[in-house]
Amino acid sequence: MHPQRPNSHRLRHGRSSEPGRGYLVTTVVHQRKPLFKDWQLGRLLVAELRLAHERRDVNSLAWVVMPDHLHWLVQLEKAQLSDLMQRIKSRSTLSINRAMGRKGALWQNGFHDKAIRDNQDLQPCARYIIANPLRAGLVDRIGDYPLWDTLWL
Template sequence: MHPQRPNSHRLRHGRSSDPGRGYLVTTVVHRRAPLFNDLQLGRLLVAEMRLAHEQCQVNSLAWVVMPDHLHWLVQLEQARLSEVMQGVKSRSTLAINRATGRKGAFWQNGFHDKAIRDNQDLRPCARYIIANPLRAGLVTRVGDYPLWDAIWL
């Protein structure tokens, strides 16, 4: 166990990567810094998520980039969930650090995932994800928030 990450071992306990299964993934910016208030930085992250989709690693169903974290609903295709997240986090860190002149960690270690048991639960999960800016009081209408998407539109 790592003292700086006392609960990181829980993130991996029982994790599976089943092709075709839906997963709700959440990952957080280092120290919860609200760096995605900068729309351009959020777009750099979105570009890396799209790359994972275009490379058939995942089928990206819905996502929202909040100021200090990401919620992403995916169905796994040709990759393990940990590989997808490692790639997206690594590439987005490089792109964002290059764009801002930052160095060092961008994301907190690990990520949280929840397997969606029944594919009929995907739409309610997507609605929950894209309503995050409303619940956080960032906007009064979902359409006013710039960093989200869902395939059911």
């Protein structure tokens, strides 16, 4: 157990990976540093999300890269949720650290996930995700924010 995050061990409690099920996944940059204010770094993360979709590990339904975290709505296909997130975080750490000329942790340990019970809830969840930059006051129109996408356009 990490002293700064005393309940992080609870993130895994009850986690499952069910093919075809929708999951809302959130992961946070180490020490909440707003690395993705640099949109070019955010695009390196986006490349990893797209690769997971192209490999058919997941059906990527919606995502938004915020300055210090990622929200991603997926339907699992071939991948297990924990394996998927380990791969995304590891590969993005390598490419982003290389671009920044640095070493070390990029992401906080673990991630938060929420299984979506009813596939009818996927589209409202996607709308909620992509509205994050608006709610955070980063832009006045979602079209002005460069680091988001959704299947429902």
